Amino acid sequence: MTIKLHCFGESGHSYKAALALELSGLDWEPVKIDFFAGQGRSPEFRTGLNVMGEAPVMIDGDVKLTQSGVIQDYISEKSGHFGGANAQERREILRWVLWDNHKLSSMAGLTRFLMNFLPEDKQPKEVINFNLARLKGTYDVLNTHLEGRDWIVGNTLTNADLTCCGYLFYPEPFGFDRSEWRNIDAWLTRLSETPGWKAPYDLMPGSPADRA
Secondary structure, three states: OOOEEEOOOOHHHHHHHHHHHHHHOOOOEEHHHHHHHHHHHHHHHHHHHHOOOOEEEEEEEEEEEEEEHHHHHHHHHHHOOOOOOOOOHHHHHHHHHHHHHHHHHHOOOOOOHHHHHOOOOOOOOHHHHHHHHHHHHHHHHHHHOOOOOOOOOOOOOOHHHHHHHHOOOOOOOOOOOOOOOOOOOOOHHHHHOOOOOOOOHOOOOOHHHHOO
């Protein structure tokens, strides 16, 4: 049975789940959520897919899951990939998933939205500048951790990598310049050289160009 991932291209959290599915070898297909038309706020979406009104939503037969970290964990359980080599690595992966959701993806996603998807006159400049300063510290944590490492946890690609890269492949500006972070840049290159890797707008339906 084909796994369906309800998602949209602009969503970094959707990208985490979509990339994990694509690299896992599982049979899956994306189903577009028309986020910018308000689909996630509709009663049908909230009652039928996700009461939280968020993407992604994964449906695999009778299994329906939300939140990218939970979906990634399910993909690992089903495919045998990305979950770590032992219990210690699994705990370390979870640590980075929680860190990413709190420190990296939440701040990067919000800042990217404010800078790129709001009209210029509605962009809260003080909030954006505050977020940009916070993000520099976050990038530094990841960059320092990657010194001398190919991957965030262990010796192979795991969900720690797939969660932390969620927003870092997007082309829109949000205070991240790969050239300023040598170790992150090399790590992202390794990710993009993984067989089957695709950029967000190539992997999922929906992009800013569709609304241009």
